Amino acid sequence: MADSGFNARHATMGDVLVRIGVISAAQLEAALKQTTPDQKNLGQVLVALGFATEEHILKAVGMKLGIPCFMTFEGMLEREAAKLIPESIARRCLAVPVFKSEDSLTVGMVNPVDLDAIDELSRISGLRVQPVMTTLANLFKSFQEAYGTSSAEGDASVGPLAAPPPVELPAAEKGIIETVELLFREAQSRGASDIHVEPEERALRVRYRVDGMMQEAKNFPKEFESSIIARIKIMSKIDITETRLPQDGHLRFNYGGQAVDVRVSTLPLVHGEKVVLRLLDSSKGIKKLKDLGFGERVLESFSTTIRSPNGMVLVTGPTGSGKTTTLYAAIAELNKVDLNIVTLEDPVEYRMEHVNQVEIFSRIGLTFAAGLRSILRQDPNIILVGEIRDRETAEIAVQAAVTGHLVFSTLHTSDAVSSVHRLMNMNAEPILLAAALRGIMAQRLLRKLCLKCRRPHRLSEAEKKALGSAATAAESTMEAVGCAECFKSGYSGRLAVHEWLPVTRAIRDLILKNSSVDDFLAAARREGMKTLQETALELAAQGATSLEEVLRMTREATA
Numbered sequence: 001m002a003d004s005g006f007n008a009r010h011a012t013m014g015d016v017l018v019r020i021g022v023i024s025a026a027q028l029e030a031a032l033k034q035t036t037p038d039q040k041n042l043g044q045v046l047v048a049l050g051f052a053t054e055e056h057i058l059k060a061v062g063m064k065l066g067i068p069c070f071m072t073f074e075g076m077l078e079r080e081a082a083k084l085i086p087e088s089i090a091r092r093c094l095a096v097p098v099f100k101s102e103d104s105l106t107v108g109m110v111n112p113v114d115l116d117a118i119d120e121l122s123r124i125s126g127l128r129v130q131p132v133m134t135t136l137a138n139l140f141k142s143f144q145e146a147y148g149t150s151s152a153e154g155d156a157s158v159g160p161l162a163a164p165p166p167v168e169l170p171a172a173e174k175g176i177i178e179t180v181e182l183l184f185r186e187a188q189s190r191g192a193s194d195i196h197v198e199p200e201e202r203a204l205r206v207r208y209r210v211d212g213m214m215q216e217a218k219n220f221p222k223e224f225e226s227s228i229i230a231r232i233k234i235m236s237k238i239d240i241t242e243t244r245l246p247q248d249g250h251l252r253f254n255y256g257g258q259a260v261d262v263r264v265s266t267l268p269l270v271h272g273e274k275v276v277l278r279l280l281d282s283s284k285g286i287k288k289l290k291d292l293g294f295g296e297r298v299l300e301s302f303s304t305t306i307r308s309p310n311g312m313v314l315v316t317g318p319t320g321s322g323k324t325t326t327l328y329a330a331i332a333e334l335n336k337v338d339l340n341i342v343t344l345e346d347p348v349e350y351r352m353e354h355v356n357q358v359e360i361f362s363r364i365g366l367t368f369a370a371g372l373r374s375i376l377r378q379d380p381n382i383i384l385v386g387e388i389r390d391r392e393t394a395e396i397a398v399q400a401a402v403t404g405h406l407v408f409s410t411l412h413t414s415d416a417v418s419s420v421h422r423l424m425n426m427n428a429e430p431i432l433l434a435a436a437l438r439g440i441m442a443q444r445l446l447r448k449l450c451l452k453c454r455r456p457h458r459l460s461e462a463e464k465k466a467l468g469s470a471a472t473a474a475e476s477t478m479e480a481v482g483c484a485e486c487f488k489s490g491y492s493g494r495l496a497v498h499e500w501l502p503v504t505r506a507i508r509d510l511i512l513k514n515s516s517v518d519d520f521l522a523a524a525r526r527e528g529m530k531t532l533q534e535t536a537l538e539l540a541a542q543g544a545t546s547l548e549e550v551l552r553m554t555r556e557a558t559a
Contacts, residue, residue: 014042016060017052027051062133067112069133073098073142081105082146084125088223093117094230095131096142103127108134108142110230110240136234140176140227176227180235181253184262184279186217188255190487193279193320197232199225199272211447211494212320215487225272232275236264243273263347280349286332287325293496295535297528301502302441306330306408311438312401314388316411316419322445322496323410324349327384330408331355334382343384344371360386368393376400385409394426401436415532416442416501417520420511434511442499444532444553446545447491453483454490457547466551467537478543495544497553499532 014028023046031045046052055071062069073096081097084105090096095117098106105127109117112131122129134142183206187195192208204225206217220228233240236249249264263278289303306313313330315323328350331341335354346360346368356378358371368385369392375383376396387410388394401407413419419440423433457479459467480490501507506523536550
């Protein structure tokens, strides 16, 4: 029981929960140790630990704000109140009219301190708005009771806007919750790696990234933007009231009996909050090196190099080029009971048994450099550093590689030979770099032609000019057409293209001399290295990909 002198509005939420007897002081202290400094996630931690329920948290927030809290509006909703606020506006504001009383309108809201929404509701109804708190689940349920619908599809005027129609909205009674789940299922069935939920001036646009390319999925009416994004944020345990700052979260959904982990990122834009969801299907597991598409010589050389007792092996390429997949395959190949393997990742994408995986948390100071220093005190044999981004991380990684550790990492460079100069630009000492480097793998992912609709293609004059002397290797190739099987794209799936540079004595000599990129490339070619374009052209000649795709990759590699 709270004492008469206690002022909930001036207390922290934790103190409110202690004062009303929901949790003990010891439980509060235990929960605070797992929260961020601003305590924004205290409620989530208390629920996760089993110390409090969602209802307890909501009521504590209500006490702190001085706003009543309701878990249900059963028996309270008045049809006359609903007539004062159009359903489309109520959904956009995430507010349901509950009842009218003389000159005021009581409204249930997830965020009862949203002054813009309160002002709009007051202007439309002509009444003073009295907000009360409720949950998102109760809000959606109350929409159905108040307006006779349960989702964004309650009337004919609320259908999807003109856009590609691959995603059909669920029946009206299934609601916003089902709509969001349907987007997840559709994205997974298409093999999408990302879902982009993008607010525009008059609509909410949804696109999928499939085989590295963006595809239209659906446009929703603008008035349902808040409901859809709020649902995603609730699932991701992201602060639903924070719309001005970027946030990150995580959720999991079930697809075909398999759990799919999703990384969620929000970004405030001019027209609202954009949400990007990265789908990580752990059911696919870690691939084996022999399944990554290496040529026979490259596979043999790379497999030998990663078994070096010490040194550094780099995998380079742009975001989404499969670098992490290659590194995980290498680690899985080496994962034995007699080795201590530690990874430092941002974020950890797949859990690996018997591997010590650490996730970067920059906000509390756990950066790649700080984490790498700590790992070196953990007696590691093999270290995976998710990315070398700065001078400090580069220096520590190189020093670790020359002092008895095998270090794997990634760089964002266009090709293998450029990686050496990238490290030099980070002030890595040439003498240490020459001693540390064992090999560099550059890679890209090319879209595979759909086997159902591909057709022969002859080089145009423009293509011959673009390829130069390499044109003779691609005289007879296949091209994309598009059919129902590949969603009219002409492609289905992706394959990797590699450029492997073993660091031989000749390459080390060039590092010590601080030679140019052209000198490195010439030396690598003399020792048998095939460039990304050469390997890609071989795949095009086999009909696995198109010349158009090869040229797109070549432009990216030289950009």
